[in-house]
Amino acid sequence: MNVDDVVREVLREQAAELTPPAPGFADRVLAVRRRRRVRGLATAAAAVAAVIAVSVGVPGLDSGGEGVRPAGGVEQDRITGRTDQSPPRELLAAGEVAMAAYYTTEKVRRSADRMVSERTYWLLDPRTKKYEKDDRWSFVAVAPGLKTAAVLERELPADRVGLLDLASGEVERWIPVDHEAGGLAFSPDGRKLVATTYGEDPGLLLRVEDPGGPVGWEPREISSRNGFQVIDVASGAGSWTEVATGDEPFGPAGFVNARQDFAFSADGRFVWAGRVSDTVELDYFDLAGDAVAPPTREAHRTWHVEAGLSPDGRRLAGDFAGKGMKTSSWILDPLTGEQVAEVHGQQLLAWADNDSLVAWDIAADGNEFHQRLVLVTVGSGKVVPLSGFRSPEDDAKGRWEPVFVRR
Amino acid sequence: MDAEAQESFREFVANRSSALLRTAVLLSGGDRHAGEDLLQNALIKAAGRWHRIDEPEAYVRQILYRQQISRWRLKWRGRELSVAEPPEPGTDMEAASSATELRLLMRGALARLTARQRAVLVLRYFEDLPEAEVARILGCSVGTVRSTTHRSLARLRALAPELRALGPSAAESKPARDYSNVEVRS
Numbered sequence: 001m002n003v004d005d006v007v008r009e010v011l012r013e014q015a016a017e018l019t020p021p022a023p024g025f026a027d028r029v030l031a032v033r034r035r036r037r038v039r040g041l042a043t044a045a046a047a048v049a050a051v052i053a054v055s056v057g058v059p060g061l062d063s064g065g066e067g068v069r070p071a072g073g074v075e076q077d078r079i080t081g082r083t084d085q086s087p088p089r090e091l092l093a094a095g096e097v098a099m100a101a102y103y104t105t106e107k108v109r110r111s112a113d114r115m116v117s118e119r120t121y122w123l124l125d126p127r128t129k130k131y132e133k134d135d136r137w138s139f140v141a142v143a144p145g146l147k148t149a150a151v152l153e154r155e156l157p158a159d160r161v162g163l164l165d166l167a168s169g170e171v172e173r174w175i176p177v178d179h180e181a182g183g184l185a186f187s188p189d190g191r192k193l194v195a196t197t198y199g200e201d202p203g204l205l206l207r208v209e210d211p212g213g214p215v216g217w218e219p220r221e222i223s224s225r226n227g228f229q230v231i232d233v234a235s236g237a238g239s240w241t242e243v244a245t246g247d248e249p250f251g252p253a254g255f256v257n258a259r260q261d262f263a264f265s266a267d268g269r270f271v272w273a274g275r276v277s278d279t280v281e282l283d284y285f286d287l288a289g290d291a292v293a294p295p296t297r298e299a300h301r302t303w304h305v306e307a308g309l310s311p312d313g314r315r316l317a318g319d320f321a322g323k324g325m326k327t328s329s330w331i332l333d334p335l336t337g338e339q340v341a342e343v344h345g346q347q348l349l350a351w352a353d354n355d356s357l358v359a360w361d362i363a364a365d366g367n368e369f370h371q372r373l374v375l376v377t378v379g380s381g382k383v384v385p386l387s388g389f390r391s392p393e394d395d396a397k398g399r400w401e402p403v404f405v406r407r
Numbered sequence: 408m409d410a411e412a413q414e415s416f417r418e419f420v421a422n423r424s425s426a427l428l429r430t431a432v433l434l435s436g437g438d439r440h441a442g443e444d445l446l447q448n449a450l451i452k453a454a455g456r457w458h459r460i461d462e463p464e465a466y467v468r469q470i471l472y473r474q475q476i477s478r479w480r481l482k483w484r485g486r487e488l489s490v491a492e493p494p495e496p497g498t499d500m501e502a503a504s505s506a507t508e509l510r511l512l513m514r515g516a517l518a519r520l521t522a523r524q525r526a527v528l529v530l531r532y533f534e535d536l537p538e539a540e541v542a543r544i545l546g547c548s549v550g551t552v553r554s555t556t557h558r559s560l561a562r563l564r565a566l567a568p569e570l571r572a573l574g575p576s577a578a579e580s581k582p583a584r585d586y587s588n589v590e591v592r593s
Contacts, residue, residue: 001573002573003560003564003573004532004560005573006510006513006570006573007513007517007528007532007560007563008532008533009510010513010514011433011517011528011529011532011533011568012533013510014432014433014437014514015429015432015533016432018425018428018432018439020424020428021424021425021427021428021446025420025424026416026417026420026424026450027449028423029420029447029451029454030408030413030416030454031452032447033451033454033455074511093491120420124434162459167423208546220547221546221547296512300435336520
């Protein structure tokens with residue numbers, strides 16, 4: 001017997017064991033569709049969001065869970081939550097991090113067969129502590145300290161990086177880049193920037209015809225990413241490193257997404273980016289552009305989990321650990337990759353201190369896209385809501401993405 | 408969606424949901440909950456365009472396959488499916504029990520493939536579709552279908568070393584890559 005015979009047999013056997021969907025499946029689908037549409041329209045009603053935020057209980061992971069303590073618009077234990085706001089209008093912060101900005105994404109038609117997924121940013125004004133819309137930029141990275149941001153202008157990829165004074169709203173200096181950039185990230189000390197360079201707009205979507213169906217829009221299978229440039233912020237000096245992407249979208253080396261940006265390692269000595277692959281998921285380079293092995297404490301990093309290493313380097317934020325209606329994430333030992341704890345939260349975004357993280361978590365309806373920001377703590381079932389719920393509708397105005405930065 | 412469209416949608420779901428669910432669950436590595444979720448999302452998408460769809464079944468199937476391997480899903484592929492650990496194979500088991508254990512091992516291994524690897528195997532070995540058709544559905548080249556099939560089978564052997572005793576498949580005896588200009592993209 002050959003291996004494909006067994007595959008065939010097992011797939012058929014599995015299929016034959018399945019019972020049909022419960023009666024009324026079509027009505028369930030139509031009901032969910034209606035609910036999603038209504039929710040998409042209703043999320044602007046902050047009052048509704050506030051009521052949900054307070055009334056929904058998130059069960060503790062263990063029987064000793066401490067339930068919910070909503071954080072109001074007042075600073076308590078260095079936590080400033082906005083449970084009645086989605087997206088937040090005023091400063092949202094927890095421990096060492098603050099939401100420096102947020103953005104929404106919109107698909108804009110450029111021609112018959114091209115569309116671009118564009119971001120619009122709202123930036124925290126350090127004087128008023130409010131988020132103000134600034135639609136001049138297609139990409140924004142905020143430096144630690146929340147005073148300066150690096151920005152890219154509207155048409156991506158861009159040939160210069162602006163240093164924006166967040167208090168005045170003025171660009172203080174322009175830094176030209178050798179290769180056009182589509183993404184930016186600051187080093188942990190704010191003295192360097194890494195610009196990810198692309199051959200075309202990483203938000204580009206192309207028209208794809210579905211057989212028997214309407215038109216779909218998908219990113220190019222092979223990313224146009226071509227490298228990165230490390231920039232010294234003070235002098236503007238930089239050097240570019242070419243990083244090739246494979247020419248086979250699902251080849252043995254894996255692939256990179258249309259937008260797959262570089263960022264600095266926790267100690268600022270390396271830059272890295274993720275890769276979708278069965279084997280190697282992380283590519284690290286030193287600042288001279290030579291490929292290196294990942295630093296010891298980051299070798300087990302999950303690239304799509306933004307939180308990364310805890311400030312003291314003793315914990316690593318890991319992947320989704322939940323199942324069914326339970327949403328939780330792993331905390332890993334950075335040295336071994338071993339799962340050492342499980343915390344609430346569907347997606348870990350930033351470490352507020354050595355024990356707590358800001359995360360997305362879902363509403364009690366179980367819809368994986370209907371989420372709010374919460375603060376979770378390792379070794380505790382406590383969940384502190386920080387924001388109102390965002391809309392589950394893809395591309396909806398209510399679907400904002402936060403940018404967290406050390407304050 | 409007007410009343411008439413809703414009625415035709417209900418009729419379609421009543422007639423075809425069992426078959427579609429089988430595909431969705433196999434694509435989800437045997438996880439029924441994830442499979443229902445996948446099918447529900449595909450049907451919601453179809454419902455939104457019901458008037459404009461000529462062949463609902465082909466459309467829903469295409470969404471199932473593409474949705475499962477989309478970037479968003481890839482982002483979430485860390486959500487590994489839980490499968491019962493197959494028993495350790497004994498040393499002196501009888502042929503029948505060894506075949507059963509082999510199938511259990513295979514189930515576990517299939518659930519651990521990437522979504523794209525599993526999609527190719529389901530299309531090739533469950534739906535019995537020719538390579539060109541698989542390429543059309545997934546929106547890639549025949550060469551990619553071939554190499555992905557090859558790598559998926561190799562990965563199954565790596566995940567469950569007991570499968571190494573099995574003979575190579577026809578797909579594995581072909582070259583893994585095809586450099587010809589066969590680009591099937593409608």
